[in-house]
Structure formats: C-alpha cells, structure tokens
Amino acid sequence: MVSSSAGIVTGLTTAALVTVGVLAHQASDSAPADLRRTHASGAPAPGASKAPRDRRHPDALPAGSGKGERVVYSVDDDRVWLVGAGNKVRRTFEVTPSTVDPAPGTYTVTSRSNRVTGSDGIPVEHVVRFTSTEGVAIGFSAAVDGSTAKPDPAERTGGIRESRADGDAVWEFATIGHQVVVVP
Known part of the structure; x- marks a missing residue:
C-alpha cells in the first residue's frame, strides 16, 4: 500500500x-511586451569581449561569463558552452542564430517542450526557452529533420538552432530554473 x-x-x-x-x-x-523584456538580471561581467575571444582557441569559454553550472550563449560567436561545476566546460558547439537576439544578461530556463512546431513552421524537438524579446520566445532547439539552415531574415524567429546531438545535450543539461548567460 x-x-x-x-x-x-x-x-x-x-x-x-x-x-x-x-x-x-x-x-x-x-504578458505585455514591456514586462517580457525584463528577464535579464544584468549585463555580463566586464571582460566578456567581442569575438574572437581567443584567436588560438576560438571555442574557449568567454571570460566574465558567470560562475557555477550554466549555459553560455555568445550572440557574436554563434556558440554555446555547457559549463558544469568548477567552471569546467562539458561541451561547446556552434549554433545557427535566430533573427531575434536576446540581450546580453543572465536568465533562467523558464519552459521546455519535447516536440513542437517552431516559429518558422519547422518541427523542432528539445526546446529550452529562457526569455522573450518583443513578443518572440527565445530558446534553443533542434530541427527534427536535423537541418540547421539560417532562418528567413524577413521572419521574426527566436529559435537558436543546434544539431540534434547538441540539442539532446542541452535538453539533458538545462532544466527549468537552470542559468543561461548571454554574452555579446
């Protein structure tokens, strides 16, 4: 019993x-657009410079990208780092950016969806959302067909596309409440 x-x-x-x-x-x-834009808890720390951060190691974790377990997303580098305890990079990979970029700052994962249709009409999986900008939800996702084509610049989309393998890694790592740091 x-x-x-x-x-x-x-x-x-x-x-x-x-x-x-x-x-x-x-x-x-x-929610009204002015309320949705206030999710960032501040700009990244000084030292999060423009790309390339390290010409010999372009995949090196950006300085000043926070502490603790987190996802780091560089808007300029189109790259993601999954950072574990002790500031150890577990995985890093390139992504295809959306047409709407999140502002630099610190966010938390607010929602996740296993499979949905993306804002561009493409079926996606392992969607990990962390903010919205001007009514567009921003998050990481992988196209079910594995494609990572650049979105139509005329469309307002928020899906930061990754390969299916990278999408699986983000899905396992970034649960609700997990920190996401966006750097320039």
Missing part, C-alpha cells in the same frame, strides 16, 4: 509541475 501511495503522489506531483510549466509559458506569451 505504501509504494502504491507513493506512486500516486509522484504521478500527481508530476502532473502538477507539467501544468504549472504550461500555464507559465502561456502567461509569458500573453
């Missing part, structure tokens, strides 16, 4: 967390 009750409690807790996540995402999509 005890294990059966624990299973019911676990199931109800999971259902409640999923519901809260969906409602939070819906609420963020319907």
Whole structure:
C-alpha cells in the first residue's frame, strides 16, 4: 500500500509541475511586451569581449561569463558552452542564430517542450526557452529533420538552432530554473 501511495503522489506531483510549466509559458506569451523584456538580471561581467575571444582557441569559454553550472550563449560567436561545476566546460558547439537576439544578461530556463512546431513552421524537438524579446520566445532547439539552415531574415524567429546531438545535450543539461548567460 505504501509504494502504491507513493506512486500516486509522484504521478500527481508530476502532473502538477507539467501544468504549472504550461500555464507559465502561456502567461509569458500573453504578458505585455514591456514586462517580457525584463528577464535579464544584468549585463555580463566586464571582460566578456567581442569575438574572437581567443584567436588560438576560438571555442574557449568567454571570460566574465558567470560562475557555477550554466549555459553560455555568445550572440557574436554563434556558440554555446555547457559549463558544469568548477567552471569546467562539458561541451561547446556552434549554433545557427535566430533573427531575434536576446540581450546580453543572465536568465533562467523558464519552459521546455519535447516536440513542437517552431516559429518558422519547422518541427523542432528539445526546446529550452529562457526569455522573450518583443513578443518572440527565445530558446534553443533542434530541427527534427536535423537541418540547421539560417532562418528567413524577413521572419521574426527566436529559435537558436543546434544539431540534434547538441540539442539532446542541452535538453539533458538545462532544466527549468537552470542559468543561461548571454554574452555579446
């Protein structure tokens, strides 16, 4: 009876967390634009310079990109770093940027979706959202077909595209509440 009750409690807790996540995402999509733009907790620390950061090691973690476990995204380098404990880079990879860039700053993962249709109409998986800019949700995703084509510049999209393997890594690493640091 005890294990059966624990299973019911676990199931109800999971259902409640999923519901809260969906409602939070819906609420963020319907919030006025001026409220949605205030998610950043500040500019990156001094030292997060423009690309290339290290001409001999262009994939080196940018200085001043925060501390602790985090995802670091460089808008200028179109590169992501998954940083674990002790400031150790677990993985780094190039991405295809969206047409709408997030402002430099520190964010947290606010919602995730296993599979959805991207703002460009392409089926995507492992969507990890961390902010929105002028009504456009910004996050990492991988196209289900594996494509990483540049988006149409005439469209306002927020999907930062990565390969499916890199998308799997971000999905496993960046759960709700995880820190995302955006640097220039």
